[in-house]
Amino acid sequence: MSRRGLEREGGKPVSSDAKGLKRVDVRLKWDPSPWDRPPHHLDIIATTYAADAPHGRPVYVVQFDKRSPDGTINMSRHSRTGQGFGFVEEMTFELDRLSPSIARVIVGVAIHQDNGHKTFDDVSNTGVVVAEGYRELLTDGFERVAGATAATVAEFTRNASGAWEFREAVRGFDSDPVLFATEMGSAPRP
Secondary structure (H helix, E strand, O other): OOOOOOOOOOOOOEOOOOOOOOEEEEEEEOOOOOOOOOOOOEEEEEEEEEOOOOOOOOOEEEEOOEOOOOOOEEEEEOOOOOOOOOOOEEEEEEHHHOOOOEEEEEEEEEEOOOOOOOOHHHOOOOEEEEEEOOEEEEEEOOHHHOOOOEEEEEEEEEOOOOOEEEEEEEEEEOOOHHHHHHHOOOOOOO
16 A cells, blocks of 8 residues: 655644643544444554654554553554544643654554555544643544544654654545555655
């Protein structure tokens, strides 16, 4: 499968203060599939990148069955079907505790393709929120990437002083979750 083009990425970096972001949560929601169809299964995926290779291979990948080696990124809630009762999946990022060797974190959402090809347009009531405490940094419903099977949503980077900043990074891909984890941190094509 190949990567889809850039849908929307960029914007001014956001941090809470000169010390940067500390703890951020990413929450995901979607409605269950109709009773007579296989379930929709979406996952939050995070990839981390080294300071000396910020667009290289991920240092490690965090998803439903894997947390970061040091416990600074973990899935606190996971759903395989969606529930229709709001946000059913959540990943927590303790950015201020990440190893100094990590300079970039990309967060995305992928749709499992086990039961046939599904895009965000095939799944009802999708939504993602990136929040620091009560402050929402991003709210998105995947409308901009409706034809994609996976999408990045957020990029966290260390600035020159070492503080963590957030940048919106909504970009669609045509990938299954395994391939998506390998390509989601690549530099956008011009």
